[in-house]
Amino acid sequence: MSSVVTVEDVSFAYGEKAAVEGISLSIESGDFLGLIGPNGSGKTTLLHLMLGLKRPDSGSVTLFGDPIDEFDDGERIGYVSQRSTDRGSTMPVTVREVVTMGRFAHVGRSPLGTDDHEIVDEALETVEITDLADRRINQLSGGQRQRTFIARALASEADLLALDEPTVGVDAESRERFYGMLDDLNRQGITIILIEHDIDILTKHVDTVACINRELYHHGDTVSFLESEALSKAYGAAHGVIEHDHP
Amino acid sequence: MSLDTTNVDGTGGPVAGLTSWLGWFRPQRRREWVELGGIVLTALLGVSMVGYILLDWLRFAPEWAVIGPYADLLFSQFIVAGMWMDHYLGTNVFSHPFMWRAIATGVLIGIVAPLVGTYLVHRQMALIGETLAHTAFAGVAVGLLFIALTGWTGSLLFVALIVSALGAIGLQWLTDRTNTYGDVPIAIVLSGSFAVGTLLISWGRDFTSLAIDIEGFLFGSLAIVTAEGARLVAALSVVVVVLVALNYKQLLFITFDEQAARVARLDVDRYNTLLIVMTAVVVVGAMQILGVILVAAMLVVPVATASQVAESFRETLFLSILFGQLSVLGGLAFAISASLPPGGSIVVIAIGFYLLSIAASGRSTAISMH
Numbered sequence: 214m215s216s217v218v219t220v221e222d223v224s225f226a227y228g229e230k231a232a233v234e235g236i237s238l239s240i241e242s243g244d245f246l247g248l249i250g251p252n253g254s255g256k257t258t259l260l261h262l263m264l265g266l267k268r269p270d271s272g273s274v275t276l277f278g279d280p281i282d283e284f285d286d287g288e289r290i291g292y293v294s295q296r297s298t299d300r301g302s303t304m305p306v307t308v309r310e311v312v313t314m315g316r317f318a319h320v321g322r323s324p325l326g327t328d329d330h331e332i333v334d335e336a337l338e339t340v341e342i343t344d345l346a347d348r349r350i351n352q353l354s355g356g357q358r359q360r361t362f363i364a365r366a367l368a369s370e371a372d373l374l375a376l377d378e379p380t381v382g383v384d385a386e387s388r389e390r391f392y393g394m395l396d397d398l399n400r401q402g403i404t405i406i407l408i409e410h411d412i413d414i415l416t417k418h419v420d421t422v423a424c425i426n427r428e429l430y431h432h433g434d435t436v437s438f439l440e441s442e443a444l445s446k447a448y449g450a451a452h453g454v455i456e457h458d459h460p
Numbered sequence: 461m462s463l464d465t466t467n468v469d470g471t472g473g474p475v476a477g478l479t480s481w482l483g484w485f486r487p488q489r490r491r492e493w494v495e496l497g498g499i500v501l502t503a504l505l506g507v508s509m510v511g512y513i514l515l516d517w518l519r520f521a522p523e524w525a526v527i528g529p530y531a532d533l534l535f536s537q538f539i540v541a542g543m544w545m546d547h548y549l550g551t552n553v554f555s556h557p558f559m560w561r562a563i564a565t566g567v568l569i570g571i572v573a574p575l576v577g578t579y580l581v582h583r584q585m586a587l588i589g590e591t592l593a594h595t596a597f598a599g600v601a602v603g604l605l606f607i608a609l610t611g612w613t614g615s616l617l618f619v620a621l622i623v624s625a626l627g628a629i630g631l632q633w634l635t636d637r638t639n640t641y642g643d644v645p646i647a648i649v650l651s652g653s654f655a656v657g658t659l660l661i662s663w664g665r666d667f668t669s670l671a672i673d674i675e676g677f678l679f680g681s682l683a684i685v686t687a688e689g690a691r692l693v694a695a696l697s698v699v700v701v702v703l704v705a706l707n708y709k710q711l712l713f714i715t716f717d718e719q720a721a722r723v724a725r726l727d728v729d730r731y732n733t734l735l736i737v738m739t740a741v742v743v744v745g746a747m748q749i750l751g752v753i754l755v756a757a758m759l760v761v762p763v764a765t766a767s768q769v770a771e772s773f774r775e776t777l778f779l780s781i782l783f784g785q786l787s788v789l790g791g792l793a794f795a796i797s798a799s800l801p802p803g804g805s806i807v808v809i810a811i812g813f814y815l816l817s818i819a820a821s822g823r824s825t826a827i828s829m830h
Binding site for chain 2: 264265266284285286287288290292293294303304305306307309310311314317318320322325347349365369375
């Protein structure tokens with residue numbers, strides 16, 4: 214198995230405030246990694262470092278075997294951030310237009326071809342939103358919107374999906390369905406990195422967990438994580454997150 | 461709403477060929493075909509206006525270039541046609557070359573300002589246009605002084621163009637490095653460049669005879685559109701349309717989801733610079749007709765109108781241009797017939813369209829509400 218992302222002794226600070234300190238971990242092809250930690254623990258920062266959105270202060274990151282600065286196969290990554298949906302609430306853009314963006318890194322300045330449109334149609338079908346393709350994205354429910362962004366990642370034929378709290382504001386039923394879909398995609402060989410604040414639902418789906426709070430507290434399979442004390446250490450004494458029931 | 465994906469089957473034939481050439485435009489409903497028709501008409505109008513400006517230039521071509529007499533002949537035919545128009549309409553407008561210059565400038569601005577504005581508005585950069593207009597005003601002041609001091613015979617607008625483009629890049633540099641909210645550097649550059657402009661003009665008055673219509677640049681005027689100014693607008697319109705056509709997809713991706721565009725390894729900073737420099741260029745061109753104070757309206761109001769009623773981004777772009785063009789044509793007609801400034805007329809009509817679109821759409825997703 215080859216490494217999709219390797220992070221070696223990476224640190225990053227916002228001014229004086231360290232956000233990530235001395236983290237090393239490696240994500241193998243086909244992994245479904247859950248990245249967890251309390252609020253402000255540096256999860257999003259670490260993900261940004263992995264994707265090259267931020268440069269580490271020290272340490273090194275490689276993506277698909279390339280040093281992060283030299284990596285230029287943008288179409289291999291599908292990224293859905295918390296902010297992805299912001300613009301959609303006001304900007305007039307259809308589901309099909311959003312999904313078609315997944316092809317942009319492939320075609321560059323050339324016009325989209327028939328095959329590009331076919332790939333978009335397939336992606337829409339995979340996440341079951343073909344009937345919504347011509348809707349404005351602000352007319353969709355939270356769950357439908359998230360599936361649109363996954364379809365965009367699929368249309369880019371990404372090998373790696375990076376999802377930063379993709380189900381904020383999505384109802385429980387759509388969330389279950391969404392995670393079921395991620396399981397399917399992972400079974401097809403797509404590597405997934407997922408940030409999710411809900412540890413219950415996360416540990417049900419992912420096969421590896423990286424638990425961080427500025428530093429790495431645990432990186433291993435889900436079972437060993439649940440048996441370890443990483444969670445209580447990372448969250449401090451007042452965690453209790455894992456026991457509560459979800460709406 | 462029906463979804464028809466069968467028209468991209470690539471089975472040849474002129475219609476399929478056209479559809480394929482149109483890429484992902486894929487008009488499906490009557491409304492979309494009507495919009496496309498409007499865009500084609502606007503494009504034809506734009507091309508003929510560029511043609512007029514070109515003839516106006518070529519008729520003074522040096523003798524060795526041969527083309528001069530032919531251009532002059534075509535040009536006079538154009539003016540003769542204008543006389544007939546005046547005759548039938550009972551007006552005294554279309555037989556005057558300077559009027560055509562102003563109309564051509566307006567028509568072209570009515571295309572490129574909403575085109576660039578669509579990206580600006582949805583990047584929440586609407587006020588950049590206003591700022592760059594003020595920078596362009598400082599540019600006009602610099603140009604006036606430069607011409608007065610050196611006796612240079614070049615175009616005033618060209619100097620304004622350079623100053624405005626530099627201001628655009630400077631503004632982006634400041635925004636990247638500033639430790640405050642994004643609109644603070646905008647406010648500083650906006651008032652700062654206007655301050656520099658007023659200082660330069662007052663200072664220049666003391667030792668040069670500045671025979672320039674400052675009010676014309678502030679409020680816009682048909683009379684300040686020179687042949688050079690019109691040529692500048694024609695050239696920049698062609699460049700801007702080509703650049704947007706080439707970078708449509710990238711600009712859309714960055715506008716919609718900048719972080720994802722970065723992850724997809726699009727050079728976001730380069731496209732940002734492209735967008736802001738295009739804005740500076742459009743603003744300088746539009747300043748002649750609309751005036752420094754009103755120029756931002758043309759970047760924003762047609763886009764706001766289109767966003768009320770459009771179903772997709774492509775439709776927003778098309779409708780912005782159509783609303784922009786209708787505002788310019790209506791505004792010019794009103795300004796000419798009532799002898800009022802064109803800038804105010806165009807903007808008032810554009811805002812009329814905006815109010816109508818709000819009434820028509822009944823949607824609660826107005827841009828201003830967020």
